[in-house]
Amino acid sequence: AQSVTQLDSHVSVSEGTPVLLRCNYSSSYSPSLFWYVQHPNKGLQLLLKYTSAATLVKGINGFEAEFKKSETSFHLTKPSAHMSDAAEYFCVVSYTGGFKTIFGAGTRLFVKA
């Protein structure tokens, strides 16, 4: 069965330190992969997406993610956390035309001053 797993439900970092949010997916087909961010009581905003072009994808707000087919991973990173990055992040996998979309359970990022 197709699935996506976010390996950490919560991640806490200090401001100015690197961020790593982990995502693994199962895949029988070539997926398209997305990371979204959600601030409290808001909708989801697209951070970045992978669609079989470059394996290192750069997104908004300094985030990037690397697609590793051999590891079926799509981890999200940022070199230096900012207080405004505190939010919930969702890894999303989409198959066959986009309508079959699977959400990870989410990772809540806490940023300490």
Add this chain to the structure above:
Amino acid sequence: DGGITQSPKYLFRKEGQNVTLSCEQNLNHDAMYWYRQDPGQGLRLIYYSQIVNDFQKGDIAEGYSVSREKKESFPLTVTSAQKNPTAFYLCASNDREWGTEAFFGQGTRLTVV
């Protein structure tokens, strides 16, 4: 500006009442979706529609109903049969092309009082 609009932002309902959540998009997207989000949980798919006058049940359709009479509109009715309707509801839309991201509304928070 193109986008997806949900209304109202907050909604209160008495037990036993039906209530309808609005979702409108001007992105000319074929596909639209309704998700439910509970605290600390990911998104669960309620219903989706790939084309006008057609829709499919998602993972948690019981107690909900939808219609898709116009391409730009996909209202969700939470019926009295839904046992635990208090939640945050998100509407999304996308093109039915592989690799296209979903666009989300800002959500409706429904509270049963």
